[in-house]
Amino acid sequence: MEPTAAQRAALDKITAEIAAAAGPALPGTLIVRAYACGKPNCRCRADPPRLHGPYAEWTRKIGGKTMTRRLTPRELAEYQPLFDSAKKLRALVNELQDLTLEIIEADSPPQAEPATGDLRSGKRGHSPLNLWAARQSQPIHPAHA
Numbered sequence: 699m700e701p702t703a704a705q706r707a708a709l710d711k712i713t714a715e716i717a718a719a720a721g722p723a724l725p726g727t728l729i730v731r732a733y734a735c736g737k738p739n740c741r742c743r744a745d746p747p748r749l750h751g752p753y754a755e756w757t758r759k760i761g762g763k764t765m766t767r768r769l770t771p772r773e774l775a776e777y778q779p780l781f782d783s784a785k786k787l788r789a790l791v792n793e794l795q796d797l798t799l800e801i802i803e804a805d806s807p808p809q810a811e812p813a814t815g816d817l818r819s820g821k822r823g824h825s826p827l828n829l830w831a832a833r834q835s836q837p838i839h840p841a842h843a
Contacts, residue, residue: 699801699802699805700805701801702804705797705800705801708797709794709797712790712793712794712797713794715790716787716791716794719783719786719787719790721783722780723787724756724758724777724780724781724783724784725758726756726758726759727756727757727758728754728755728756728774728777728778728781729754729755730751730753730754731751731752731753732749732752732753733749733751734747734749735750754768754769754771754773754774755767755768756768756769756777
């Protein structure tokens, strides 16, 4: 698994960008949206509707549960750089993973059948990286149990 000179340069560039971007970052998703309430005679039910909001909401997982928190305009202004930092780091890590897959796939021996599925998507195919997973899903013969 030896990267080419171009791949090594790309790895160095990505790792340098990750190091430069490292710092405070908030997990989750930030969305700004407007709502219609449940009151039948409210302005949000008119034609055309005038929705309530916009409201900034921060959604993330805490202990396996999805939690959503509404942010004030001051919190949104304060936290926005932290969301931007997390988004940049996720993009850089995805680039690094894609490049790593490219490096190890180039090092793998050619297969009789073309690989199917995307390794990062979790779809199983005939790629050398998925052979172990494919073997694990096969039923065990009673004589081997």
